[in-house]
Amino acid sequence: KIYENVADLPGLQYDFVIIGGGTAGLVVANRLTENLKFSVLVLEAGVSNEGVISSTIPFLINNLLLPNIYEWNYTTTPQPGLNGRVLNYLRAHMLGGTDLMFYTRGARDDFDRYAKLTGDAGWSWDRIFPYFLKGQYNPAVHSTHGMNPVSLSGFAWPAGNLVTEATKELHDEFPFNLDMNSGNPLGVGWLQLTVGGGKRSTSATSYLEPIAQRKNLHVLLHAQVTRLVNPSRVSGKLTFGGVEFVQPGSSPFIAKATKEIILSAGTVGTPHILMHSGVGDATALRALGIPVVLDNPSVGQNVSDHVSVALSWSVNSNKTIESISQNVTAFNEAFAQYNKTYTGPFVEVGSTNVGWLRLDPQSEIFEEFPDPSAGPTAPHIELIFSAGFTLRSAATPHGHFMNIGAVMVTPLSRGSITLNSSNALVPPLIDPQFLASNFDLFVVRDGLKRAQRFVTAPVFKDYILAPTVNIANLTSDELDQFIRNSAGTISHLVGSAGMSARGARYGVVDPDLSVKGTTRLSVIDASVLPIVPSAHTQAATYVIAERGADLVKARWT
Numbered sequence: 001k002i003y004e005n006v007a008d009l010p011g012l013q014y015d016f017v018i019i020g021g022g023t024a025g026l027v028v029a030n031r032l033t034e035n036l037k038f039s040v041l042v043l044e045a046g047v048s049n050e051g052v053i054s055s056t057i058p059f060l061i062n063n064l065l066l067p068n069i070y071e072w073n074y075t076t077t078p079q080p081g082l083n084g085r086v087l088n089y090l091r092a093h094m095l096g097g098t099d100l101m102f103y104t105r106g107a108r109d110d111f112d113r114y115a116k117l118t119g120d121a122g123w124s125w126d127r128i129f130p131y132f133l134k135g136q137y138n139p140a141v142h143s144t145h146g147m148n149p150v151s152l153s154g155f156a157w158p159a160g161n162l163v164t165e166a167t168k169e170l171h172d173e174f175p176f177n178l179d180m181n182s183g184n185p186l187g188v189g190w191l192q193l194t195v196g197g198g199k200r201s202t203s204a205t206s207y208l209e210p211i212a213q214r215k216n217l218h219v220l221l222h223a224q225v226t227r228l229v230n231p232s233r234v235s236g237k238l239t240f241g242g243v244e245f246v247q248p249g250s251s252p253f254i255a256k257a258t259k260e261i262i263l264s265a266g267t268v269g270t271p272h273i274l275m276h277s278g279v280g281d282a283t284a285l286r287a288l289g290i291p292v293v294l295d296n297p298s299v300g301q302n303v304s305d306h307v308s309v310a311l312s313w314s315v316n317s318n319k320t321i322e323s324i325s326q327n328v329t330a331f332n333e334a335f336a337q338y339n340k341t342y343t344g345p346f347v348e349v350g351s352t353n354v355g356w357l358r359l360d361p362q363s364e365i366f367e368e369f370p371d372p373s374a375g376p377t378a379p380h381i382e383l384i385f386s387a388g389f390t391l392r393s394a395a396t397p398h399g400h401f402m403n404i405g406a407v408m409v410t411p412l413s414r415g416s417i418t419l420n421s422s423n424a425l426v427p428p429l430i431d432p433q434f435l436a437s438n439f440d441l442f443v444v445r446d447g448l449k450r451a452q453r454f455v456t457a458p459v460f461k462d463y464i465l466a467p468t469v470n471i472a473n474l475t476s477d478e479l480d481q482f483i484r485n486s487a488g489t490i491s492h493l494v495g496s497a498g499m500s501a502r503g504a505r506y507g508v509v510d511p512d513l514s515v516k517g518t519t520r521l522s523v524i525d526a527s528v529l530p531i532v533p534s535a536h537t538q539a540a541t542y543v544i545a546e547r548g549a550d551l552v553k554a555r556w557t
């Protein structure tokens with residue numbers, strides 16, 4: 001059952017307390033409460049997804065991302081690699097998270113590297129693969145019995161067919177890939193989305209809604225966890241006796257977990273809570289006057305994220321996103337069609353295809369830097385093809401466009417989440433160190449050049465009119481400045497509570513996701529990924545949550 005007010009909860013003692021009801025937290029809540037003997041409380045700082053149309057209608061997802069109650073409205077610290085710019089840093093503040101529905105699992109090598117880094121073969125592609133199928137178009141690599149619907153686009157923008165045609169014309173550099181979720185993503189293929197029946201699916205719609213009436217599951221909204229309290233030692237290991245949280249304007253409450261506390265507060269929230277609980281770098285915590293209960297300098301460090309820059313071309317067609325986004329009548333018609341039949345352009349986001357490419361192995365950049373990709377199946381670059389501007393703002397130009405986002409998916413830069421204050425309600429310092437490494441800059445540059453080459457395919461001859469910014473005329477230095485001045489993020493931060501092998505001298509959680517040096521405390525969310533996969537991160541988060549729930553269940557049954 002979902003509660004708004006702590007006073008309505010039957011009590012504050014449960015077997016498990018899950019902190020955060022985003023992508024991972026609700027998967028774990030579902031799986032643990034399959035055992036009717038387990039009682040579970042989810043504490044979610046944000047709001048419900050119910051009745052929020054921009055969280056349901058794929059085409060309107062853009063509205064969810066504006067500063068509002070569905071986001072924490074964070075900003076980064078000034079980023080030297082972006083010429084000192086401060087970016088808005090989107091983080092979900094609602095049940096089920098605020099992803100944009102891209103469903104990309106990553107490369108076989110990404111997961112095999114996690115297995116190697118953690119010394120646990122359970123994180124390898126082959127062993128994790130069944131967990132992908134639990135969540136659900138090459139039928140051989142998908143399932144029909146999973147929880148979370150995944151589909152190809154339910155609406156065909158002409159740009160999508162042109163992109164596919166171009167893969168035939170430029171086959172050597174941009175081969176077609178029928179299904180990029182097989183473990184071998186390389187090539188250009190159709191985008192898959194977490195959309196079912198025309199509606200956006202999240203862990204809130206797939207994992208919570210169907211079981212929200214389970215008697216052993218309580219979800220409390222507007223409940224912001226400030227810290228874990230009452231530390232003690234059990235057989236030399238740290239344990240916490242409770243979870244402190246507040247509701248707007250309230251005094252703190254304490255929830256107790258008789259079995260385990262599970263942090264699923266995401267890559268920013270999880271280390272934030274750990275550090276306020278005294279788990280983190282001892283020197284930094286002391287400097288803020290926070291009592292140290294476990295010195296672990298890895299907490300909040302080693303974060304990595306993807307950086308992107310988009311190019312746009314005006315096109316000789318009026319069948320683009322702008323035909324709806326810039327025309328009130330057409331927008332209302334599309335909305336009406338959606339409401340009647342769940343069909344039409346509102347069933348998807350406007351992106352049509354995705355490409356995954358590797359750098360040239362002979363590239364001079366490898367003389368300076370080792371290859372950070374996970375292996376030969378893993379790309380360095382992602383190209384996102386869209387039938388116009390998917391993220392729209394007042395600055396979006398008028399006209400009709402095709403967009404290609406070039407995303408650097410193998411960052412060498414590493415950033416951090418640190419505390420700014422001893423007050424747990426003050427946001428942390430988010431410093432992803434975007435483009436701090438020249439390798440990362442090189443990859444974005446290469447990605448933009450690939451995008452430019454892609455649109456030279458003969459099929460675009462009568463379609464593409466002109467670039468909105470002609471980077472072909474820029475010197476190398478000017479191009480670098482263009483990148484630093486326009487790069488953004490696609491919000492794939494991971495690593496702040498990274499997994500490492502048991503006994504390793506770094507890392508925050510063991511391969512079974514329990515926090516090192518503690519007992520009855522684990523982290524199950526995207527923060528445990530030690531390196532960002534070469535993919536959008538929700539699919540990886542779902543499998544972490546599925547396997548994480550199995551690991552917890554195994555400890556207690």
Ligand SMILES: Cc1cc2nc3c(=O)[nH]c(=O)nc-3n(C[C@H](O)[C@H](O)[C@H](O)COP(=O)(O)OP(=O)(O)OC[C@H]3O[C@@H](n4cnc5c(N)ncnc54)[C@H](O)[C@@H]3O)c2cc1C
Binds near residue numbers: 104223265490
């Ligand atoms: C705007 C955006 C778009 C994205 N688009 C895509 C996409 O299209 N495809 C894709 O694969 N990935 C996408 N991602 C990434 C993907 O959504 C994340 O990797 C994934 O959701 C991470 O899941 P999580 O459970 O770790 O964290 P989250 O889903 O962020 O959940 C954390 C939850 O914890 C809550 N919380 C945090 N702190 C506290 C606290 N102190 N007390 C109580 N609750 C707390 C938050 O409110 C939130 O609900 C996107 C991310 C963002 C932000």
